[in-house]
Amino acid sequence: MDLRLAVYHAAREGKLRLLQKLLGGRSAAERGEATSGAGAGVGPPLLIAARHGHRAVVDYLLEQCGARVGEGGPVSFDGETIEGAPPLWAASAAGHLPVVRTLLEHGACVNQTTRTNSTPLRAACFDGHLDVVRYLVGECGADLEVANRHGHTCLMIACYKGHADIARYLLARGADVGRRSLKGNTALHDCAESGSLEILKLLLDAQARMEKDGYGMTPLLAASVTGHTNIVEYLVEGALQQEEDEEEDEPAAEGKKDPSTAGLSSSSSSGQPQVYCTREAAVEALELLGATFVDKKRDLLGALKHWRRAMALRHQGGHDLAKPEPQQLVLAYDYSREVSSMEELDSLVTDPDEMRMQALLIRERILGPSHPDTSYYIRYRGAVYADSGNFERCINLWKYALEMQQGNLEPLSPMTASSFLSFAELFSYVLQDRSKGTLATQLGFSDLMGVLGKGVREVERALLHRKDPIADSVQFTKALAIILHLVFLLEKVECSPEQEHLKRQTIYRLLKCNPRGKNGFTPLHMAVDKETTTVGRYPVGKFPSLHVVNLLLECGADPDSRDYDNNTPLHVAARNNCPLVMSALMEAGAHMDATNAFKQTAYELLDEKFLPKAMMQPFNYVTLQCLAARALDRHKIPYKGFIPEELEAFIELH
Template sequence: MHTCYDNFHAGMFFEYSREKQEELIHRATRQGHAFSLETYLNYYTAENINQQYVYGRSKWTLLIAACFYRHENIVRMLMHRFKPDVDAVGNIKLDFVHDIMYSVSPLWVAVAVGHFGIVKLLVEEGNANVNHLSITRSSPLRAASYIGRLDIARYLIMHGADMKLVRDGNYTNLMLSAYRGHAHIVEYFLDKLGCDPNEFDRDGRTALHYGMDGDSIEVVRLLLKYGTKNISHNTISPLMLAALEARENLVDAFENYRCSDMEWIEAREILGATYANIESKNYNIDKAIEHITIAYKWRMEKNLPKASPSILPIEAFNYPQECQTLEEFNHILSESNTRLHIESLLIQERLLGQKNKRYRHAVRFYGTVLADANQYHASLQFWLYELNIRREHNINFDKWHLRGFVHMFSKMIKNNIDIISEKAILEILKALNDELANGSSNDHNLFTLFYLITVISHVSEEQRLSTYTIDIYRKLVIFVRANYRTKENSQHWTLLHLSMMIGLQGINDNHIISLCKYPCHKTIGLLLQCGANVDTVDSKRNTPLHLIAQRKCDTDNVLFIIDMLCNNFGAHSDCVNDQGKTPLETASNIRVKEHLRKKIGVGQLKCLCARFIQQTKVVFQNHHFPLNLVNFIEKH
């Protein structure tokens, strides 16, 4: 009946290029035009039925595309008429999953989009592999667990799906369903399949931990009902996790479920400490007092006093000890809210431990609050305490961690704080030294060191730093000079080069630049005093004098720095860069040119000789000349 139409359609199809033919085939699949697709494929090479098509971030076969767009009629036609490989894999990007899913089968895709009809068609008529695993070891059953389709999960189990197939790290389907809050799937896995609720992943987390993360009271109650234990992971049990998140309903869900009296008491203490935490979105002084008071009353009722403090008094906290009784707790409440905040930190340190990320963040945040209130000295105590915890336990810094100290120092100088803690400066110098030696974010840390040098150059005018601190600083500058250069703009600058260029667009830190005008003669002078080489060269053989001569900023400041380099530290004004130009020849400002011309004068005889050797191309690089003489000639 459709012979003429088919012939016309086929004729038109063959007029197109192969690329256009493939586009028509793929579009017909996506749009669900079964008749057009069948017509195209009748005149298309049969072996190309499993061809991969790229669409957006996805790369798939026609069968996978049909599954993705939920076209059951297309899937049926393809399977019946063209026999595609029902397990041929592809890569797809689902709207509800952040990452691309690699090497997924058509069945996995049909499950992920929740189309039961296509799932049955692939399994029953196509004999699809129900246990096929993607690159990340995700099975079709796992996809059903993710979207919460109990009907599909049951069907897959009935047709041989293996519940024991799990993601890397033993991240089970039960854990996934618990995290997603699918209580009906969780109950099916526990009640009908007999899954172990206390199985843990590579990190020691159970389904109960994941249920807590998913914030589902129904899932948590189900897991507890089926015997899940309150197992700790990195000193954090699920009950403690609920308290840390101030999820009172989840804490209450544990009532009558295998928790010891001490677990209950400590959960209330953490819950109170969480409410007393200034950074918490759940900050509530009244609730903090309520839950910590309940904990003390339970301790008295159960005769479970706190153990003797194992932590030495902390200087940053002003040396208090954690309260031991309700009377002591009521007494500190009469002092101030500040004392309650410190108490909450002491509770967290005892129960979570110093290495706990939440505790460390709470300490640093409280220091930030103090800094915002211009209580800089107290703030530094908290930050340094957190810094020392990291160093003691070998916990990595992010690259902005140490920079934050330098920002605070600059604020203190701008706010006319008389004394900046020498201990703080010394600690940051040591930490920077460790980070540079370990190769951590070196370019960023070199800039941080440079900004700290600016701070020290300003501090040293106001207060006398000890010989020990200056010695540590000098050694660090020499260490950096010997081992590191920034790679900014591929110039491979030393700290001294950087001091000439800082403040240009793209090379600055607004917190520090507001402290002084760059280029900063104080910073440059301190660098040179501590061993920086005044004639060092970058990858283009520019000396610091070359770079400062090219600056178009405040001319008086530039001239002052040129005088300092030449008069105080003996910079060679006739060194040439890789283009054979001296600083005078690279300068564009007339005043700078005149100033440099006076510096050169008639020139020293040895410099003139060196320049003559270079210009006349006399061969001098051989073993008859000492290295220092060769280096001197090459500069000219």
């Protein structure tokens, strides 16, 4: 075994004697090389020893072997690999205080970060190691306000993880309770999402404010979305009590305070609950909490309880807070509208399906279409309908969610890609079930074509904002693969001549964009590649697909297009040993003798084990012009500037 690997494993297991045996007789230079992580394929031995709390090994590596105390590397926590983690970070994250002390005594930087800008203090806060936090801050002066790449501070992560003792300590040491992350959330948002009422009270006592984040969410709404009833009840209690007090003490008269702004005060008289939200905010929080009970907790009676409280508060004291009228009723919601009276609300008891539509309507109104939860729960409800065989309701809901995502999210976002993939998998499942006489007969050309058109539109949107073709290749590859699967599935449904024209027109739009996936693959490259088959968890189309290849060629795909290694689709088809596809490409004008960046022709890439080369006759497709072009290149005859540009490109193809 390589010495560095042997040292690494000994450090991991805490075997000091083995380490001494491996390194004791070595020179200082050899020990230094053996304790470095460079080129070993693993992190430095000091890092792994610190991660597992082997203090004696840490001391030996630092004092006898000259290990670098700040050398970082990859380290695993809870199944996740942290890149660029210093030994001090690993020891702090694991809660090994003796090792933390040793590393700092040997010169470790207390604020050294990982690649994601996480400090040792943040690591200790994440896993709840109060003793490490006290030592790093109290004795070593660790900076409480260094935020990670997302802008999350140590106080935020302690609140999110529910570590009340650490949050209390950080606040006592002066942590900034008002800091915002890159998305605008504060520690109060994180606390509301975790459900810790104890920490919430600590933050409010420290003058934390009920601010909105980048999605317009207050901590109160964040608690409603996550279903933390205790947080919601505590925050709305003051507003509810103030409303009751105003009813008792103030007659309905001119000049009475606007009920929609009741509860804005953050101070309270003796014995009265402190007010943290307006009456309107309390109503929305209770309504949203009810929606969470419907979709997340599947508790319809619990939802009705919260909706009744919200409805009572809307109409309390004769000063109604009316719901806004919808601009239009939505097919996906079965044209439902929100209930506006207690009588209408009580009637929902006998109609669970209508309750579920109410939850979607409420969430869209309060959170808005740009919030991820809005489209997520629309898709979730659609999936539930699909599981029960109601594909029409599922498709309508998913289409609505997809339109919402395309109108509000960045192009090719993971959520939008997930929606397209869900459609492809659903359509494949439904079409496979047609022969069994199920409801699959309801699926038609317009359903598939509608999603295909939106897929091409997504690619067009993305290309308008594309900054780095190579960095974006993963997203484009997935998007193009899903589009090709939808084209594959369209073959299974009947269509009129007009619909066939629309399909080809849409495919032409895609090809005109010249989108590129992995390694510069065009849609035609991907259509002849077997790896395109695997697009999700469930089977959809099968590639290489002769039907898809022919359709792309008929719509104008270039049979001699090149990827970044100068492979044509014919090269890819040859690697996949697909003679029918190769024949189709050559009939469309692909050059069998075209060479890639490695001077290989498609014929040379054929695997004799699967496809005897005798089955392919390359000379049947080689013209005199091809032979002349290869001769010019082979004999290094200068031609640039002496012949037309289109002939130069033809020669370079060979």
